Amino acid sequence: MSSLPTPTTSRRLAELRGVAPFLAPAVVLVGMFMFYPIGMSVWMALNKVDQFGHFSKFVGVGNFTSLFSDGDFRSSIYRTIIWTAAVVVVTTLISLFLAVVLIRRFRFRAVARSLLLLPWATSLVISTLLWQWIANPDFGALNHLLSSIGISHDRIDWLAEPSHSFPLMIGIAIWASIPPTTLMLVAGLQGIDASLYEAGALDGAKGWHTFIDITVPQLRPVLAVTILLNVIFVFNSFPIIWVLTQGGPAGQTDTLVTYLYKQGFQLYQMGSAAAVAIVIFAILLVFSIVHTRLSWRGVLQEKDERLW
Amino acid sequence: MVAQTSLVSRVALYTLLVVVLGVMLFPFFELAATALRPTADLFAFPPPWLPTRPRFHNFIDVWRIIPLRSYFVNTVEIAGGTMLLNAVAAIPAAYALARFRFPGRQAVLYVVIATQMFAPVVLLIASFRLMSQLGLLNSLWGLILMDAATTVPFTVWMLTGYFAALPREIEEAAILDRVGRWRRLFDLFIPLSMPGIVTALVFTFILAWNEFLFAVTFVTDDSKRPLTAGLYTFVGRFSTQWNYLMAGSAMASIPVLLLFLVIQRRLIAGLTAGAVK
Amino acid sequence: MASVALGGVSKRFGDTVAVERVDLEVADGEFLVLLGPSGCGKTTLLRMIAGLEVASDGAILIGDRDVTRVHPADRDVAMVFQSYALYPHMTVHKNLAYGLRRRGMPKREIEERVAETARLLELEPLLARLPAQLSGGQRQRVALGRAIVRDPAVFLLDEPLSNLDAKLRVQTRNELIRLRRRLAVTMIYVTHDQVEAMTMGDRIVVMNGGRVQQVGTPLELFDRPNNRFVATFLGTPQMNEIEGRLSRASRGVEFVAEGIQFELPISAGSEHPRDVLLGIRPHHLWAAPDAVPGRVSLGRGIVEFVEHLGNESFAYLTIGGGQTIAAEVEAGSTLSVGAVLELTTVPERLHFFDLATGGRLDVLQDVGSDNERTPVGAREIHGEGAGSDGDDD
Numbered sequence: 001m002s003s004l005p006t007p008t009t010s011r012r013l014a015e016l017r018g019v020a021p022f023l024a025p026a027v028v029l030v031g032m033f034m035f036y037p038i039g040m041s042v043w044m045a046l047n048k049v050d051q052f053g054h055f056s057k058f059v060g061v062g063n064f065t066s067l068f069s070d071g072d073f074r075s076s077i078y079r080t081i082i083w084t085a086a087v088v089v090v091t092t093l094i095s096l097f098l099a100v101v102l103i104r105r106f107r108f109r110a111v112a113r114s115l116l117l118l119p120w121a122t123s124l125v126i127s128t129l130l131w132q133w134i135a136n137p138d139f140g141a142l143n144h145l146l147s148s149i150g151i152s153h154d155r156i157d158w159l160a161e162p163s164h165s166f167p168l169m170i171g172i173a174i175w176a177s178i179p180p181t182t183l184m185l186v187a188g189l190q191g192i193d194a195s196l197y198e199a200g201a202l203d204g205a206k207g208w209h210t211f212i213d214i215t216v217p218q219l220r221p222v223l224a225v226t227i228l229l230n231v232i233f234v235f236n237s238f239p240i241i242w243v244l245t246q247g248g249p250a251g252q253t254d255t256l257v258t259y260l261y262k263q264g265f266q267l268y269q270m271g272s273a274a275a276v277a278i279v280i281f282a283i284l285l286v287f288s289i290v291h292t293r294l295s296w297r298g299v300l301q302e303k304d305e306r307l308w
Numbered sequence: 309m310v311a312q313t314s315l316v317s318r319v320a321l322y323t324l325l326v327v328v329l330g331v332m333l334f335p336f337f338e339l340a341a342t343a344l345r346p347t348a349d350l351f352a353f354p355p356p357w358l359p360t361r362p363r364f365h366n367f368i369d370v371w372r373i374i375p376l377r378s379y380f381v382n383t384v385e386i387a388g389g390t391m392l393l394n395a396v397a398a399i400p401a402a403y404a405l406a407r408f409r410f411p412g413r414q415a416v417l418y419v420v421i422a423t424q425m426f427a428p429v430v431l432l433i434a435s436f437r438l439m440s441q442l443g444l445l446n447s448l449w450g451l452i453l454m455d456a457a458t459t460v461p462f463t464v465w466m467l468t469g470y471f472a473a474l475p476r477e478i479e480e481a482a483i484l485d486r487v488g489r490w491r492r493l494f495d496l497f498i499p500l501s502m503p504g505i506v507t508a509l510v511f512t513f514i515l516a517w518n519e520f521l522f523a524v525t526f527v528t529d530d531s532k533r534p535l536t537a538g539l540y541t542f543v544g545r546f547s548t549q550w551n552y553l554m555a556g557s558a559m560a561s562i563p564v565l566l567l568f569l570v571i572q573r574r575l576i577a578g579l580t581a582g583a584v585k
Numbered sequence: 586m587a588s589v590a591l592g593g594v595s596k597r598f599g600d601t602v603a604v605e606r607v608d609l610e611v612a613d614g615e616f617l618v619l620l621g622p623s624g625c626g627k628t629t630l631l632r633m634i635a636g637l638e639v640a641s642d643g644a645i646l647i648g649d650r651d652v653t654r655v656h657p658a659d660r661d662v663a664m665v666f667q668s669y670a671l672y673p674h675m676t677v678h679k680n681l682a683y684g685l686r687r688r689g690m691p692k693r694e695i696e697e698r699v700a701e702t703a704r705l706l707e708l709e710p711l712l713a714r715l716p717a718q719l720s721g722g723q724r725q726r727v728a729l730g731r732a733i734v735r736d737p738a739v740f741l742l743d744e745p746l747s748n749l750d751a752k753l754r755v756q757t758r759n760e761l762i763r764l765r766r767r768l769a770v771t772m773i774y775v776t777h778d779q780v781e782a783m784t785m786g787d788r789i790v791v792m793n794g795g796r797v798q799q800v801g802t803p804l805e806l807f808d809r810p811n812n813r814f815v816a817t818f819l820g821t822p823q824m825n826e827i828e829g830r831l832s833r834a835s836r837g838v839e840f841v842a843e844g845i846q847f848e849l850p851i852s853a854g855s856e857h858p859r860d861v862l863l864g865i866r867p868h869h870l871w872a873a874p875d876a877v878p879g880r881v882s883l884g885r886g887i888v889e890f891v892e893h894l895g896n897e898s899f900a901y902l903t904i905g906g907g908q909t910i911a912a913e914v915e916a917g918s919t920l921s922v923g924a925v926l927e928l929t930t931v932p933e934r935l936h937f938f939d940l941a942t943g944g945r946l947d948v949l950q951d952v953g954s955d956n957e958r959t960p961v962g963a964r965e966i967h968g969e970g971a972g973s974d975g976d977d978d
């Protein structure tokens with residue numbers, strides 16, 4: 001009796017032909033509308049491109065050098081980092097608090113959790129429009145509220161000054177990020193083995209120590225995922241800033257995203273805008289490598305081969 | 309003693325909870341209150357907390373003042389189209405990734421995870437050029453294709469997890485029953501993973517419903533605008549009639565909120581998959 | 586119906602060798618049992634026959650056809666999975682009919698076959714139910730039915746009874762035996778339960794560590810285990826093992842262990858003296874106050890405790906070397922702990938294994954008859970490899 005041949009090239013080709021129809025729609029879609037644009041962005045970033053997409057001149061890294069010599073661009077990078085860090089840190093802290101409270105048993109717990117879905121489900125554009133109205137200096141609820149509770153009786157024009165509008169935008173982003181973060185952390189907390197707490201209690205851990213010694217370490221994987229998702233989400237957030245200030249006045253509230261948008265669709269510097277996209281992409285790539293490391297563990301890996 | 313401190317801290321804890329939740333929900337109170345204000349109330353100073361005379365008719369009038377109907381129809385088409393494209397592209401791909409062994413499988417999985425991080429903004433400039441070349445600016449199809457392409461990786465990822473969880477012996481029983489791969493997908497995997505599929509697809513529907521960046525960039529023809537871009541352009545076009553805007557916004561948000569309520573539990577599990585056992 | 590033959594079949598998962606060079610012939614219509622401890626490769630072997638796993642080496646024949654690389658659906662085999670693997674979203678009727686429909690059988694014939702199978706397995710009242718609405722035993726019958734309805738040439742069953750409770754297991758076992766007579770189909774049945782194997786199998790294949798240890802009828806395995814592993818794996822209570830030394834003696838050979846010494850009236854081979862393991866099943870070792878004439882005496886033991894199993898009783902006794910061994914005592918006897926009993930056996934029931942390899946030594950093949958060949962001694966059979974595998978369980 002003959003022994004089996006080892007997997008051959010023809011066998012591998014047959015396997016590929018077998019899966020191709022299953023993967024084809026996704027590959028075509030993602031290839032055309034994700035990978036092709038990314039590749040094209042790289043090429044555009046190396047050229048001067050007008051608003052109609054015509055390439056007029058190859059400039060090499062010229063777009064990048066002029067970007068980095070632009071003070072507005074550099075401060076956009078700086079602002080993006082502040083924006084992202086502030087939102088993610090505060091969101092994580094508040095969400096952690098909320099999650100810890102929301103896994104306790106109390107009346108209306110289910111109601112409280114469902115209400116948290118409201119800000120998550122609402123489109124960020126609509127939320128921001130709503131906040132824009134709330135922040136209206138004359139007729140908005142925010143100033144009214146501040147004066148009602150005696151904090152400030154001034155007529156604060158929230159959107160006119162970066163010193164007011166930027167913190168407000170950070171606040172809105174935090175407000176919008178808390179619900180998904182909290183609910184994911186709740187899921188993470190529920191996944192912690194209750195016997196750990198019992199063991200901790202027997203070891204004399206109490207209150208705050210329980211939290212630091214048991215909860216936080218056990219929650220670390222979920223915390224890592226939520227932080228990462230938030231970093232990516234906030235880093236790329238467009239609607240809040242665009243709706244409220246369009247990055248103004250004079251680019252003083254621009255992040256990389258709104259900077260890119262203006263380069264492309266107000267100044268019609270498509271090559272330069274593509275270069276911004278590449279900068280953003282490079283930064284995101286770092287995050288995505290981290291994310292992949294985190295997610296990879298969940299991938300089911302079977303060692304065996306399957307013929308059929 | 310112990311009981312008392314814990315009572316005090318409990319009260320403190322719940323007070324804090326109420327405050328945070330209050331801040332979280334206050335905008336929605338304001339949304340409702342504004343949506344019900346008669347126009348005369350809008351510019352009263354100081355602004356009243358509650359409408360002097362709630363005007364439910366705003367919810368009807370807004371359809372005349374803002375082309376909400378067209379926005380809604382467009383949004384439903386975009387979100388529905390995105391969802392269908394996701395189904396067509398992601399379900400077979402997830403099945404193949406979860407169940408077949410083929411050269412390059414690991415690499416594809418890696419790409420699937422990595423592309424979830426590619427934010428739409430990175431694609432914006434080049435895809436604008438692509439859409440203009442394809443003649444898909446000012447077309448719902450342009451938005452559908454972009455929304456679908458950017459959501460497919462997540463859908464594939466989530467469904468791969470669901471499909472992989474199905475006991476392999478059930479599929480093997482079908483193999484012995486001479487059931488081919490496509491048949492196995494349709495007869496076994498899709499029916500048995502329905503909750504997961506619904507969750508993933510509804511999520512793409514919601515994402516497309518709420519999408520703004522492509523919508524505001526690719527569409528300038530008001531008759532092709534979805535809700536997000538439409539409501540956005542309504543602001544500042546006139547001295548904004550906030551009561552109507554809020555009434556429209558509320559109606560634009562309700563379908564999504566209901567869908568969210570349905571899928572939230574599974575969605576959260578999907579988002580934290582790998583991190584939560 | 587078809588015969589099945591395996592030639593040099595191996596399966597490796599990365600570095601793990603799950604099945605190693607298995608040769609096996611299953612006759613047409615035979616009921617063959619694959620028996621072995623968990624993890625020994627039974628399921629893997631069965632799955633290779635089904636085609637669900639691809640053999641890393643070797644060839645598989647069903648009937649006269651080499652099916653090594655044939656699609657499972659084209660091998661004309663049906664499999665009953667340990668977990669049953671019923672389609673959870675299909676009713677019992679659909680579970681039975683689905684495979685036939687996919688094979689393009691006419692609707693009328695499908696209905697006939699399903700009805701017949703349902704009758705055979707008394708599934709008729711359950712046809713409209715979903716698997717979740719069935720008891721464990723009922724699910725098991727549906728899983729069987731799904732295989733039967735296909736009328737395959739070879740029937741593969743992977744521990745089909747292991748998820749049932751004890752009572753149901755016995756009942757279903759008997760049903761399977763009855764069913765098997767009616768269907769007269771080739772069956773390969775995987776189990777780790779020796780009682781199932783002994784009661785159901787025409788022949789049993791004992792596996793360990795991915796290798797076949799011995800193939801034979803239940804009695805062959807019981808009476809002439811090839812090696813230490815087979816000897817101790819089969820039979821309850823487990824076979825007693827006593828380390829000792831065989832050497833030439835005045836009237837044949839002499840076995841000496843700590844506190845034990847006896848002679849066997851056979852001529853000794855040239856290989857003596859050698860270190861051996863003596864195996865005696867508790868059923869073949871009798872403990873009584875007085876020695877029985879004509880039997881070989883192993884000396885005396887002190888009763889530690891007595892186990893009554895209803896129709897038989899076993900005493901656990903400490904013997905000379907401090908070792909505890911089990912021996913049969915008069916059923917229901919009221920022995921007190923500390924009693925001293927005489928242990929006797931008959932030479933034909935003794936097993937000797939090479940101490941190093943665990944392989945069987947046929948010391949006793951000449952018991953009773955006077956040897957014509959000289960010198961006749963211990964001949965090792967099936968020494969190669971068997972011993973080392975036998976030890977690692």
Ligand SMILES: Nc1ncnc2c1ncn2[C@@H]1O[C@H](COP(=O)(O)OP(=O)(O)O)[C@@H](O)[C@H]1O
Nearest residue numbers: 304598601603622623624625626627628629630
């Ligand atoms: N798909 C697989 N991948 C890796 N190792 C496997 C796989 N299937 C089985 N094995 C290994 O092969 C050996 C035999 O397994 P199996 O055939 O299931 O044993 P049994 O059915 O006798 O309990 C075990 O060590 C098991 O861990």
Ligand SMILES: [Mg+2]
Nearest residue numbers: 624627628629
């Ligand atoms: Mg097994």
